[in-house]
Every structure is written in structure tokens, then in C-alpha cells.
Amino acid sequence: MEKEARYYKKLENKKVQCLLCPHTCLIKENKLGNCNARKNKKGKLISLSYGKPVAVNIDPIEKKPFFHFYPGEKAYSLGTFGCNFHCKGCQNWDISQRSGEDASIKKVPPKDIIKRAKDNNCKIIAYTYNEPTVFYEYMLETAKLAKKQGLKNVIITNGYTNPKPLKELCNFIDGATVDLKFIEDKPYKEYCGAKLKPVLESLKIYYNKNVHLEITNLMIETLNTKEEQIEKMAKWIKENLDENIPLHLSRFFPYWKAEGKIEPTKTETMKKAKKICDKYLNFVYLGNIMYENITRCPNCGKELIKRAMAYIENNLKGNKCDCGFPVYGRFVGL
Numbered sequence: 001m002e003k004e005a006r007y008y009k010k011l012e013n014k015k016v017q018c019l020l021c022p023h024t025c026l027i028k029e030n031k032l033g034n035c036n037a038r039k040n041k042k043g044k045l046i047s048l049s050y051g052k053p054v055a056v057n058i059d060p061i062e063k064k065p066f067f068h069f070y071p072g073e074k075a076y077s078l079g080t081f082g083c084n085f086h087c088k089g090c091q092n093w094d095i096s097q098r099s100g101e102d103a104s105i106k107k108v109p110p111k112d113i114i115k116r117a118k119d120n121n122c123k124i125i126a127y128t129y130n131e132p133t134v135f136y137e138y139m140l141e142t143a144k145l146a147k148k149q150g151l152k153n154v155i156i157t158n159g160y161t162n163p164k165p166l167k168e169l170c171n172f173i174d175g176a177t178v179d180l181k182f183i184e185d186k187p188y189k190e191y192c193g194a195k196l197k198p199v200l201e202s203l204k205i206y207y208n209k210n211v212h213l214e215i216t217n218l219m220i221e222t223l224n225t226k227e228e229q230i231e232k233m234a235k236w237i238k239e240n241l242d243e244n245i246p247l248h249l250s251r252f253f254p255y256w257k258a259e260g261k262i263e264p265t266k267t268e269t270m271k272k273a274k275k276i277c278d279k280y281l282n283f284v285y286l287g288n289i290m291y292e293n294i295t296r297c298p299n300c301g302k303e304l305i306k307r308a309m310a311y312i313e314n315n316l317k318g319n320k321c322d323c324g325f326p327v328y329g330r331f332v333g334l
């Protein structure tokens with residue numbers, strides 16, 4: 001089930017250039033792109049991961065994480081293989097850093113994904129686990145079908161997608177959790193093999209295209225836990241997007257190449273970071289640690305959404321607090 005890629009151009013000598021993400025790989029015949037998920041076959045760019053999910057689960061939407069998007073709902077979640085980042089501590093490295101020509105992967109066309117989601121009472125489909133940009137065609141076709149049938153689509157992404165394909169995707173995506181890993185270019189280059197600016201541009205596109213947006217920041221000691229770095233990130237979100245966008249500060253545990261080289265982030269560091277971000281943003285949450293993540297009304301302080309493992313208590317009236325304050329997010333209409 002291979003698919004010709006969208007967003008590429010053909011060059012001389014059967015070379016191609018992929019235009020899907022900011023790497024814009026030049027790919028010779030028979031070679032793979034940087035993400036290991038797209039291959040030049042006889043001068044055509046092929047998406048190798050089309051219809052080939054390697055990870056499928058039914059997850060609470062909170063796990064993605066989405067805290068302001070239909071709390072308590074389940075998401076039919078799928079990922080394939082490959083990634084356009086090569087983060088040293090990737091927790092899903094066994095699929096993200098895997099190449100794409102494994103014939104044993106069971107094929108699941110988009111219409112079967114919709115059926116499976118519905119059979120499992122999931123009203124949301126989540127494109128997640130590895131970077132969904134690298135299975136763009138599979139995601140786009142599944143999302144179009146899902147939307148037609150009244151399901152919602154969400155993406156969990158590193159934000160490394162070029163503006164043109166991203167704008168097309170936004171027509172079919174309802175929610176995005178974007179991982180803003182760093183607020184400086186240097187660690188993006190050294191840790192992920194990428195650049196900061198395109199990620200910031202993607203955040204603006206999701207927000208301006210009215211896709212519900214949440215941001216995660218994986219806090220890694222020595223790389224992004226200095227007070228000035230945390231303050232700069234929170235300020236950027238407030239000044240360029242919206243102070244109501246939920247920010248999830250997530251605790252880092254080392255996997256893959258970071259095992260034994262980088263320590264897990266201290267819980268004290270996490271709590272200090274939250275205090276800094278609270279000065280700029282209304283909804284800051286902590287992930288990967290035991291923490292009572294309560295959504296409080298920024299206007300009157302009322303506890304609006306309480307979360308404890310699978311238990312969710314939602315005291316919103318529609319999307320409003322009793323005091324009338326409208327809370328950023330999608331809470332009605334599913």
C-alpha cells in the first residue's frame with residue numbers, strides 16, 4: 001500500500017526534493033529522506049508509511065496531552081514509523097528511528113481506521129507516537145474521511161511541517177498539541193537536528209487557522225531548565241499567541257542515546273518552572289509527575305476541571321465558568 005507523496009518536486013537525473021518539512025531533503029534514486037519514511041523510487045517520491053500503523057491504542061484524551069479538548073473522551077490513537085527529528089532521548093525511538101520497508105506491517109486503510117474508532121466508541125482520532133508529518137498522506141486521507149463522518153481529528157506533533165502542507169492539513173484537524181522543545185536554536189540543532197523558527201511559525205499557523213492548540217515542553221536538565229529560558233518561552237506564547245493556551249511542562253526521563261547521560265528532571269525544577277510560567281499564562285500543567293492538575297478559572301479562581309487518573313470532574317457550563325469567564329478550549333459539540 002505505497003502512495004506517491006504530495007509536496008515534492010522532480011529534478012534532473014531522477015532526483016527529487018521533498019517539500020513537506022523544513023529539511024526539504026534532496027533525495028537520489030533509491031534513497032530515503034531524513035525521516036526514513038519517504039523514498040525516491042524511479043524518480044517518484046513514495047510515502048512508505050501510508051496505511052502502515054505500527055502503534056495503535058485507545059487512550060484517554062488527557063494522555064496526549066489535551067486538557068481543554070473534550071475532557072474525559074477516548075482517542076483512537078495511531079502512529080507509523082520514521083521521524084524528521086532524531087532527539088537523543090526519544091521515548092518512542094523504536095518506532096521513530098525505524099526505517100520503512102518492513103513487509104510484515106499489517107496494512108490498515110483509512111476507512112478501516114474510521115471503522116475501528118467507531119467500533120470502539122471513540123469520537124476522536126489522534127495522529128501520534130511518531131511524528132505524523134512523515135505520514136502526511138495517510139493522516140490527511142483518514143482525517144478527511146473522519147471529518148465527513150462527524151469524528152474529530154487531533155495531531156500530536158513536533159511542529160516541523162512546511163506552511164503550505166500544514167495549512168491544507170489544518171482544514172481537517174480540530175486540535176494540535178505541539179511540542180515546543182526549546183526556545184533557542186542551538187539545542188534544537190544539537191539535540192533534534194532541527195531549527196527553532198519553523199516550529200514557531202507552525203504554532204502561529206495552527207492558532208490562526210483556529211485549530212485548538214495546546215503546547216508541551218519537555219523539560220531536560222542542562223538544556224532548557226534555566227529560569228531565563230522558561231520565562232522567554234512563556235512570554236513568547238503570551239505575546240505571539242494567547243495567554244489562555246494550555247502549556248504542559250513535562251518531566252524528562254532518559255531513553256535511547258540519553259540513557260545514562262542525562263538525569264531525569266528534578267520535580268523541584270518542574271515546580272519552579274510552573275511558578276514562572278504562571279506569571280504569564282493562565283493554564284500551566286505538569287506532566288510525568290504526581291501532581292494535582294486542576295483547571296481554575298483565571299477570573300474567580302473556581303475549580304473548573306479536576307483530574308485524578310481516569311476520573312474527570314468537569315464543572316464548566318458549556319465552555320464557561322459560573323462567573324461568565326469563557327475558558328479556551330473545546331468542551332461542547334461532540
Ligand code: SF4
Nearest residue numbers: 018021024025033035
Ligand atoms: S518529510 Fe522526510 S523526506 Fe520530506 S523533507 Fe522532511 S525529512 Fe525529508
